[in-house]
Amino acid sequence: KNQVEQSPQSLIILEGKNCTLQCNYTVSPFSNLRWYKQDTGRGPVSLTIMTFSENTKSNGRYTATLDADTKQSSLHITASQLSDSASYICVVNTGFQKLVFGTGTRLLVSP
Amino acid sequence: DVKVTQSSRYLVKRTGEKVFLECVQDMDHENMFWYRQDPGLGLRLIYFSYDVKMKEKGDIPEGYSVSREKKERFSLILESASTNQTSMYLCASSSHLYGTYEQYFGPGTRLTVT
Numbered sequence: 612k613n614q615v616e617q618s619p620q621s622l623i624i625l626e627g628k629n630c631t632l633q634c635n636y637t638v639s640p641f642s643n644l645r646w647y648k649q650d651t652g653r654g655p656v657s658l659t660i661m662t663f664s665e666n667t668k669s670n671g672r673y674t675a676t677l678d679a680d681t682k683q684s685s686l687h688i689t690a691s692q693l694s695d696s697a698s699y700i701c702v703v704n705t706g707f708q709k710l711v712f713g714t715g716t717r718l719l720v721s722p
Numbered sequence: 723d724v725k726v727t728q729s730s731r732y733l734v735k736r737t738g739e740k741v742f743l744e745c746v747q748d749m750d751h752e753n754m755f756w757y758r759q760d761p762g763l764g765l766r767l768i769y770f771s772y773d774v775k776m777k778e779k780g781d782i783p784e785g786y787s788v789s790r791e792k793k794e795r796f797s798l799i800l801e802s803a804s805t806n807q808t809s810m811y812l813c814a815s816s817s818h819l820y821g822t823y824e825q826y827f828g829p830g831t832r833l834t835v836t
Contacts, residue, residue, distance in 0.1 A: 615764075643822050654726070654812050654827030655765075662822060700764070708753065708819045712764035 613638040615713035617701050623719045628691055632716045634684040634701030642706040646675050646686050649698045649715070658686070658699075691720045725749070726815055726828035734834045741800040743831050745813030754796035755814040755825065756780075756788060765812065771796055772819060803835045 615636045624630050636644070643662045647655035659668045659675040661684070668675050672689045688695055698715040705711060729744035747754065755770040757780075767780030769788040777788050785807060789797040796815075800807055813828040 642820075652731075652830070652832070654814075654829050656827070657824050660822045660824070704822075706820065708755075708770070708816055708823075708825065710765075710767070710825070712766075714762055714764045 613703075613705065613711045615701055615703055615711050617699075617713040617716050619716060620714075621717040621719070623721055624691055626691060626693060626720050626722050630688050630691060630718065632686045632688075632699050632701075632718070634686070634713060636682050636684070636701070636703045636711070636713075638682075638703040638705055638711050640705050641679070642704040644675075644677055644684050645702040645704065645710075646673070646684075647700040647702060649700060651697070655700055688718075693720050693722060696720045726813055726826050728811075728813055728828040728831050730831050731829065732832050732834075734836065735800075735803050736836055737804060739800075739803050739835075741803050741833065741835075743798040743800075743811055743813075743833070745796045745798070745815075745828055746794055747796075747813075747815040747826070748794065749815065749817070749826075750793065751815040751817050751826075752793075753816045753819055754790065755816070756786075756796065756798045757812045757814065758782070759810040759812055759830070768798065803833075805835050807833065808835045809833060 646658040649655040661677045674687045700715040701713040725748045756768045757765040771790040787799045814825040
């Protein structure tokens with residue numbers, strides 16, 4: 612069964628600190644992996660999309676990594692800001708826009 | 723910027739009512755999607771459409787139907803709403819089905835069925 616698991620479920624960090632969110636997947640076939648940010652009560656917004664051959668991709672203070680051999684990805688947030696408080700969702704595309712969603716990590720950045 | 727809009731942010735309906743959720747995108751995308759999002763379950767695909775009047779079932783189509791009469795508009799219909807359809811409903815659109823093309827999401831409609 613295709614699955615995307617994220618850890619931790621929730622996280623609280625102090626403003627200005629860094630954090631790393633984890634994603635493990637057992638999905639086949641694999642087309643690409645995406646990280647989305649979802650503010651409370653809003654739709655998800657894409658942060659990065661990585662294909663099989665890409666190891667790292669950055670979007671400002673967000674850096675995603677992908678290890679296709681171990682089927683793991685991480686999202687690293689640098690110098691966190693209060694506006695980073697949101698849910699972060701890892702998504703694997705099996706092709707044909709068939710997306711398998713993780714349940715997300717809820718991040719709270721505290722002042 | 724791609725804009726995906728949904729007709730209501732919040733909706734409260736009674737059991738047995740027929741419910742229409744509307745989604746409009748302004749980027750001439752071929753493909754549109756309806757998802758529901760429940761705590762602890764992640765987003766699940768209900769239906770998608772790859773062209774006007776074309777539709778495909780997703781993972782959880784039971785109790786739902788869809789309509790796509792115009793390219794920019796995709797409607798989700800709950801024929802007879804039930805309490806287990808209380809959820810957040812998200813619409814998305816995409817220009818292509820293959821590759822790394824984005825899915826752009828609307829703001830969501832939080833539906834409560836009482």
